[in-house]
Amino acid sequence: MGLKERITEDMKAAMRAKDSARLGTIRLLTAAIKQKEVDERIVTDDAQVQAIVEKMIKQRKDSITQFEAGGRQDLADNERAEMAVLSEYMPAAASEDEVRAEVAAAVAATGASGPQDMGRVMALVKQKLAGRADMTQVSALVKAALAKS
Structure with a gap:
């Protein structure tokens, strides 16, 4: 069963x-998937659905930060609940x-020698860790690894 079918079944169960x-939350997700399909005139596959889920989780994290800064804990809790539901559709972190092993392997595979090679290393790491790791943290690890080179 594909990810879209699983989301549909979970919606029926809910x-x-x-x-x-x-x-x-699931309806918001299905709406985002349908929006992408209509806008780009495509049928989304699991990787594209995963990217949509990842984007929605990132939006929730940003909202939580803003709500907590504004003293709206009730809204931050709602966002956390939505994030928990969305996280169920992501692969295991x-x-x-x-992550460190993948970064080291990517640095070795690309022959990276300094910060100017960051883009090549990140492209390789992103392919392997997409949806399984926070890319801002991965970026920091890559930057640190390249600084040692």
């Missing part, structure tokens, strides 16, 4: 269970050791 919070 309807049956009358879980309105979960249902609302890579451990920090796994």
Whole structure:
């Protein structure tokens, strides 16, 4: 079963269970998927759906930061709940050791010798860790690895 089908089945289950919070989040996700399909005149595959989920999670993180800065803990809690539902559709997160190993392998594979090679290394790492690691943290690790070179 593909990711889109799983999302549809989870939406049906949330309807049956009358879980309105979960249902609302899943409906937002299906709307974002349909929007991409209509805008680009494509049928999304699992990788594209995963990218949409990743983008929505990032939006929730940003919103949580803003709501907490504004003293709106109730809204931040709602965003956290949505983020938890969205996280179910992401692959298991890579451990920090796994990320470090991928960064080291990418540096070795590209023959990177300094900060000017950051783009090539990040492109390789992003292919392997897409959706499994926070790319801002990966970027910091790559920068640190290249500074040692």
